[in-house]
Amino acid sequence: DAGVIQSPRHEVTEMGQEVTLRCKPISGHNSLFWYRQTMMRGLELLIYFNNNVPIDDSGMPEDRFSAKMPNASFSTLKIQPSEPRDSAVYFCASSLGVFQTYFGPGTRLTVT
Amino acid sequence: KQEVTQIPAALSVPEGENLVLNCSFTDSAIYNLQWFRQDPGKGLTSLLLIQSSQREQTSGRLNASLDKSSGRSTLYIAASQPGDSATYLCAVDYGQNFVFGPGTRLSVLP
Numbered sequence: 743d744a745g746v747i748q749s750p751r752h753e754v755t756e757m758g759q760e761v762t763l764r765c766k767p768i769s770g771h772n773s774l775f776w777y778r779q780t781m782m783r784g785l786e787l788l789i790y791f792n793n794n795v796p797i798d799d800s801g802m803p804e805d806r807f808s809a810k811m812p813n814a815s816f817s818t819l820k821i822q823p824s825e826p827r828d829s830a831v832y833f834c835a836s837s838l839g840v841f842q843t844y845f846g847p848g849t850r851l852t853v854t
Numbered sequence: 855k856q857e858v859t860q861i862p863a864a865l866s867v868p869e870g871e872n873l874v875l876n877c878s879f880t881d882s883a884i885y886n887l888q889w890f891r892q893d894p895g896k897g898l899t900s901l902l903l904i905q906s907s908q909r910e911q912t913s914g915r916l917n918a919s920l921d922k923s924s925g926r927s928t929l930y931i932a933a934s935q936p937g938d939s940a941t942y943l944c945a946v947d948y949g950q951n952f953v954f955g956p957g958t959r960l961s962v963l964p
Contacts (some may be wrong), residue, residue: 777898785890785900831952836897843892845945848952 748834748847754852760822763849766815767836775843776809776819777833785833791817824853856881858946858955866961867934875929875958875959877944882922885947889929891942892928892957901942934962 748768756763767774776788789799791811799809806825811817821828829852837843857880867873877887886905890898902911902918904927910919917930931938939962944955 779900785898800929833952843898845952845954 746834746836746844747830748846748849750849751847752850752852754854755824755832756854757825758823760820761824761851761853762830763819763834763851765817765819765834765846767817767834769815769823770822771836771838772814773837773843774811774817775833775835776817776835777835778830779780779833779848780830788819803821824851826853829853856946856948856953858944858953860942860944860955860958863956864959864961866963868963869934869936871933871934871962872930872932873960875931875942875944877927877955879903879925879927879930879944879946879953881946881948882925883948884922885949886902887918887920887927887947888945889916889927890945892942893945895948898943931960934960936964938962 749764772793774791777785778788779785786801788801789809790797794811807821809819831848831850833841833845833848835845859878884906886903888903890900891899891901892949901916902913903925904911904918904920915932920927939960939961943957946953
């Protein structure tokens with residue numbers, strides 16, 4: 743298996759633009775997580791899906807952030823409009839039940 | 855190819871013991887290295903981050919060292935407790951991407 747796949751790997755955009763991050767979880771996994779990592783705040787869980795249904799989105803910072811999982815093999819995290827303080831590394835991870843969680847390589851977002 | 859390995863894969867120790875977890879990476883051109891803790895059914899918790907220019911970082915009973923030239927990092931846990939039982943992951947930031955190790959599953963027995 744190729745592992746968790748994220749795209750793009752790097753994104754540089756201007757403030758106010760819409761940003762869409764994509765994730766393909768490991769086939770067969772039923773849980774998907776979106777994390778954000780910054781030097782200031784460390785690693786934060788943004789949202790957690792189970793069987794394509796959002797279970798906990800309490801970590802989503804504000805209404806500018808939205809996440810979807812239309813099927814078991816694809817998820818998106820959208821920021822609209824983007825702001826400089828959204829600059830971070832965004833990780834997607836997947837797992838099967840309570841077993842080990844596998845992380846993607848991350849998307850490094852820079853908002854200027 | 856950038857690879858991260860961790861040994862041992864699993865470790866079981868009695869409470870109170872000091873222990874060392876090992877992480878090796880093939881490409882020494884790193885930005886930083888992080889140690890994470892993963893609890894069953896939960897997400898990751900970042901424990902320590904070592905910048906490429908640093909040799910070690912300490913937080914409480916945890917101490918992480920970094921030797922870029924040899925491609926190694928160690929996580930030292932002093933006076934282990936049952937609450938330390940978890941999987942410990944090493945992750946290397948290469949700027950272009952993060953590469954995670956497979957983890958060491960630690961059990962601390964009371």
